[in-house]
Amino acid sequence: MKKKSLMIVAIVLVLSMLLTACGGSKSTNVSTDKLTVATSSDATTLDPAAQNDSFAANIMAQIYDGLVEIDQDGNVHEKLAESYETTDNLTFTFHLKKGVKFHNGEELKASDVKFSFERALASPAVSHIFADIDPNSLETPDDYTFKFTLSQPYAGVISAICHPAAFIVSEKAVKEAGDNYETHPVGTGAFKFVSWKKAYNVVLERFEDYHGTLPEFKNLEFRVIPEGTNRLIELETGGVDIAMDITPNDVKKVEENDKLKLFRTPDFGTLYMGINTQKEQFSDPRVRQAIAHAIDLEAIVEAVWKGVGNAASAPYTSTLKYSIAKDREPTEVDIAKAKQLLADAGYPDGFSCKITTNERQERIDAATIMKEDLKQIGIDVTVEVLEWSAFIEKLEKGETDLFMLAWISDSPDPDMVVFPCFHSSMAGPGGNYPFFKDNITDDLIIEGRRTPDGPEREKIYRDLQERIMEMVPSIFIHNSEIIIGAKNNIENLQLTPFGYHRFYPVTFK
């Protein structure tokens, strides 16, 4: 018996020693030589022209630079360009910084810029972002000057070229790598590429010849941790320094942990409930207005997003130019008015319809609450949840009644939202899934595109937003927010509303 007990004690001891030994390999110490960032998804490519992918953009923003860049407040600054100018709002000339080196040792020349733009304009995944730049107009008068011309005036072009798709690549590196360029990126950024283990991590190393301020740390690793809970646990236990996409449920946990802190910034996205205006019952704007007055947006946002982001009060969020979001309150809840509007439109007893959404939990939750709100005015709603691909197919064919969707702008210019979402020419697959057709809206959108930035353009967009709010092609629900958790000693992380962030200026306290 004694022998047996001794044996058990020995086994337990050996096991616990083994476990402790294994645990020892994990670093919990603060290391200022390396920054580890947990992301929720892997990049699809590291070639800026190949894909419009925000997870890839997060990594590419450390490897590449653009001619210009955007800061957290939406202001544009020169980056690889020393200056730029336009005389007629059609032709834009960029003067490049001299002595900027690519990671392969080559110097940045205007020919690289031209080459990068040619690739972006020819890429089906990103060309829509720069749609009005004439691909035949790209010119390099000398090694440090680059010019392009627009096919028609487009005031949002400088904002558009802040997009990661316009990052500058090395012509020589792209040609040498051929089909393998996606996994052998060469830019002028603060970090150069080392390795990429698909679905696991991307490792970068400081570029010692960087043209800006050298980062404080030598190695940067992006680790893919798809589960939100796991990202937080890794942050709490010291496995990573920064965790992206903290879920609304976990925000409080980070706030209450004195070893962690939150970085947050509003992004370019708005979640909305689209209304299929082609369907008979929704063709009358009064029905759509009635729906808007029945839904308590503030309550939905509080219940579903728990204080992350805010209830929408305009067609697009306040991070985009000329937004009226800050000057308005979300549509007032007024059940009596809603019932009256429905009765005036010929539906005194309401009707039945469906809200279709994809599988994202917060959209299902919001739809479920709206179902209860709409019951009060006699609209009987069923919530239909579809897998993403099936959902998009139904949207494009106009087979939905009401649907939940978010639109995330590719640049701070409002045209990136209003043209695809509300112009009649984009009805269906173009992005105008409510199939909204209104001449006044169409005219204002085109006028806004063609008018240079200034008070006149501002007025056009303000009028346009008021018109959209009045015609209610969609109920704008929630303006999203980017939430990043970090260790307390992390400082100077520069977030952008684009959804990609600059990690290279990070310093450790």
Added chain:
Amino acid sequence: MSKYILKRILLLIPVIIGVSFIVFALLELSPGDPVRNILGTNADPKEVEALREEMGLNDPFLVRYGRFLKNMIINRDLGDSYLTRTPVVDEIFMRAKPTVILAALSISVAIILGIPIGIISAVKQYSIFDNVTMVIALLGICMPVFWLGLLLILLFSVKLGLLPSSGFNSFSQMILPSLALGAQSVSVITRMTRSSMLEVIRSDHIRTARAKGQKENVVILSHALGNALIPILTTIGTQFGQLLGGAVMTEVIFSIPGVGRLMVDSIKMRDVPMVLGCILFVAVSFAIVNLVVDILYSFVDPRIKSKFS
């Protein structure tokens, strides 16, 4: 023997063709457009149409399937992923390593724990040990892996700080996923060992062995276990096959870049070549595991050897 193995390998060809046809047809029938998923909702519809044409997605179903088969059989190429544009075979080889390691570790945990516990339970039938382990085994079978995985993370990573909660690079990172994934197999193997042993223990040759004065250890481990091993081996084979293809939840929870995660992500994106690649990987691995189990039968039971000749 080699003739038998060759026959089994040749039988894989119709299996591969059948499986690929079913998967191809299912993906065809399910709604969704891979080009839309690749280019995103913001892309220009004209560009979407152009890329669809370029990728040959406007061709009829049979033409596309025929092209896939031709590529697979003649060029031994499964094509490129729609999404990443990299060769499917390369990607699957890269992602197969963690999946195979995870499955091997899990099945090892299951064998090391399952067989001894099953034997003791059978020998001491209806004892406290037997009752307790059978209840635990039942719980193990019912317990979803994502729940067990999270509990293990909470205990070993958060509370005790002993083991990392994600990744798959070092041995310490492999312990928790192997335990979580192996738990169900431990239970299945334990129960199978117990019932198989119980059947054998009551047979005449065991009584004879005991009657001739053989030591109890030898009776159980050699005479009884040897005869009880065939169904246990079959169970281990099936379990291992399932672990190779069904570790999706474990791979997601512990952030392991394996084939399971690749398959689910590819299905979501309608990345047909990648889905086909993953399914073929699972089907072929399952077939190989079955073949190995069949061969092992002949070592366990010499009578079976005759069927190979």
